[in-house]
Amino acid sequence: MKDQNIRNALHQEEQNRPPMPADLNARLMQRVEKEVNSKAERKHTRIVWPWIAAACVAGVIMMFLMPPKIDNTVSDETSIAKVEKDSVKQQIEILQIEEPQTLIANVAKERMNELKIAKAKTAKESDTSNLIAMTEKDIETTAEEVIATDSNTHRAKETTYDNCPSAEPQPRMLTERDIPITRPENYKYTKEEIALMKKQANEAYLKWVELEIEISKYNLENTAENR
Amino acid sequence: MTETEIHIIEGLRQQSPKVQQEALEQYGNYVWAQVVRLVTSVEDAEEVYQDVFVKVFGNIKMYDEERSSFRTWLSRIAYNESITFLRRKRQAIIYFEDNEGQADALSEAEVEETLGHGNEETVQLIRAAIRHLPPDEQAIITMFYYDEMSLKEIAYVTETIPTTVASKLSRTRKKLCKIIKMLQS
Numbered sequence: 001m002k003d004q005n006i007r008n009a010l011h012q013e014e015q016n017r018p019p020m021p022a023d024l025n026a027r028l029m030q031r032v033e034k035e036v037n038s039k040a041e042r043k044h045t046r047i048v049w050p051w052i053a054a055a056c057v058a059g060v061i062m063m064f065l066m067p068p069k070i071d072n073t074v075s076d077e078t079s080i081a082k083v084e085k086d087s088v089k090q091q092i093e094i095l096q097i098e099e100p101q102t103l104i105a106n107v108a109k110e111r112m113n114e115l116k117i118a119k120a121k122t123a124k125e126s127d128t129s130n131l132i133a134m135t136e137k138d139i140e141t142t143a144e145e146v147i148a149t150d151s152n153t154h155r156a157k158e159t160t161y162d163n164c165p166s167a168e169p170q171p172r173m174l175t176e177r178d179i180p181i182t183r184p185e186n187y188k189y190t191k192e193e194i195a196l197m198k199k200q201a202n203e204a205y206l207k208w209v210e211l212e213i214e215i216s217k218y219n220l221e222n223t224a225e226n227r
Numbered sequence: 228m229t230e231t232e233i234h235i236i237e238g239l240r241q242q243s244p245k246v247q248q249e250a251l252e253q254y255g256n257y258v259w260a261q262v263v264r265l266v267t268s269v270e271d272a273e274e275v276y277q278d279v280f281v282k283v284f285g286n287i288k289m290y291d292e293e294r295s296s297f298r299t300w301l302s303r304i305a306y307n308e309s310i311t312f313l314r315r316k317r318q319a320i321i322y323f324e325d326n327e328g329q330a331d332a333l334s335e336a337e338v339e340e341t342l343g344h345g346n347e348e349t350v351q352l353i354r355a356a357i358r359h360l361p362p363d364e365q366a367i368i369t370m371f372y373y374d375e376m377s378l379k380e381i382a383y384v385t386e387t388i389p390t391t392v393a394s395k396l397s398r399t400r401k402k403l404c405k406i407i408k409m410l411q412s
Contacts, residue, residue, distance in 0.1 A: 025251045028276070
């Protein structure tokens with residue numbers, strides 16, 4: 001046979017190869033069993049996990065689609081109505097406190113009294129009689145004006161009062177007065193104080209800028225002299 | 228195909244542990260020999276051996292009776308797993324590389340004269356020369372001369388064509404001759 005020497009050589013080489021360990025097949029079967037069990041577990045989790053994923057996705061979609069919860073105790077409309085009611089109540093209170101007729105009458109009375117006192121003092125002086133007449137007239141006119149303005153305001157208030165039904169106030173825009181102060185630091189400074197502080201800050205900034213300009217001028221002059 | 232082979236193939240397809248055990252008893256030594264030719268370390272060979280059969284049991288559905296015998300299919304998996312292991316491990320293997328092409332220049336007559344002497348000394352020289360061959364060439368000549376596989380079967384195992392296997396065999400013979408001459412000098 002051709003290449004018999006090669007065959008013999010290979011035969012001898014194969015004989016000298018290390019033999020297969022006796023427990024190798026047993027270890028192999030254990031490994032195969034482990035892999036089969038782990039595959040079964042993975043299959044089970046593979047079946048379960050799509051359902052879990054679908055449930056998560058459905059939950060997220062539900063969160064976006066569900067409408068936000070509505071608080072029955074407070075709503076935008078009811079809060080506006082409440083504020084309006086409050087403002088109407090305030091107005092009523094003011095109107096009750098300030099009765100226009102008595103107010104005008106009081107003002108007029110005070111002025112008349114003053115005039116009488118003045119008249120009594122200067123009764124002997126004829127020069128002042130005209131003045132007193134003038135002042136009386138002025139007082140009357142001012143009293144009339146006061147009455148007129150007060151009546152106008154009273155009419156305005158009346159109209160507003162008449163136009164505001166007790167049960168259904170007209171809607172109006174909310175202002176800063178309606179919103180209560182909740183931050184404690186806002187109680188600290190008044191508006192005037194804040195404005196003053198801003199003004200002072202601006203002045204300080206301007207002074208600082210002027211100072212910087214002076215410094216730069218001085219430096220320029222010095223460098224010019226040094227050269 | 229023998230009845231034993233048919234029984235084993237059917238049982239493996241059903242993932243029967245009993246038939247798997249029978250397959251190991253039937254083909255275990257053969258696969259071990261295939262693996263240990265390429266992977267000389269015993270510990271590494273054990274690992275590769277296990278990987279081979281795990282792959283066989285897992286991919287039995289891919290076996291096609293018309294393309295090759297079951298034994299040849301096993302050889303293919305064992306060969307590929309061994310080569311993959313050697314590449315992954317990047318173990319330094321010292322072997323003869325005929326970069327100058329001096330082996331190819333040898334004539335068939337010279338080769339026959341070198342390898343043809345029927346004495347023990349020549350056999351030992353050939354054994355020593357085989358150890359200087361790269362692992363894949365060792366496997367090919369072993370499959371051809373020891374396992375007596377055909378060129379078609381070797382081509383299936385090494386995933387090449389029969390003519391490539393034939394030319395490789397021829398070159399390997401000449402290389403053996405060259406190595407023997409180097410060893411003798």
